[in-house]
Amino acid sequence: MKITRISALALSLAVTPVFASDLDLSLTNDSVKAQVNFFGNQNELQLGTGYTYHEGSRHIGNIDFHAQGRTAIGNLPTTAGIGMRGIAWDDDRVDGGAIGLGGFATVNVPDVPGLSFTGSLHYAPSILSFGDSDDMTSLELRGSYRVIRNAEVFAGYRYLNTELDFAGSPDINLDEGILAGIKIFF
DSSP, X not given: OHHHHHHHHHHHHHHHHHHOXXXXXXXXXXXXXXXXXXXXXXXXXXXXXXXXXXXXXXXXXXXXXXXXXXXXETTEEEEEEEEEEEEEEEOSSOEEEEEEEEXXXXXXXXXXXXXXEEEEEEEEOGGGEEETEEEEEEEEEEEEEEEETTEEXXXXXXXXXXXXXXXXXXXXXXXXXXXXXXXXXO
């Protein structure tokens, strides 16, 4: 089973340059995530997919679909998107998922070429949740610096939480922590 997942991940990374706009790889202390976005910032739509492996055999997949456009916050050029993120997760004895509504914004700092800040927030109430999830919150904040024309490094914070659909069950953090990573543009 592990060989199949590793083979599928390796194959998807190998064909990424043919179909994708960018590849995002990030690490926390307990997880590794790969995210592929298929369209650039200049497109009106954004479609992406990702996979997270969390220590302890938790697997998390996501599919993102957003309408996006360019705007400004103050005098800072910004790319913003509004849409949805579908998340499915599987752990040893429980699994679930949700369709979260929300969006993202990337703010560029013109006085420091290459510096940008990104935030994304998606929330799914119980009506948009399935399996053992009763609701779900996905938050990511990051600061990025474009090192060369087609690559940037980033650091930030990721939080993915769900409430279990069992009476008296606490919320669980599916993935949480300080992250660091690289983003490669094709």
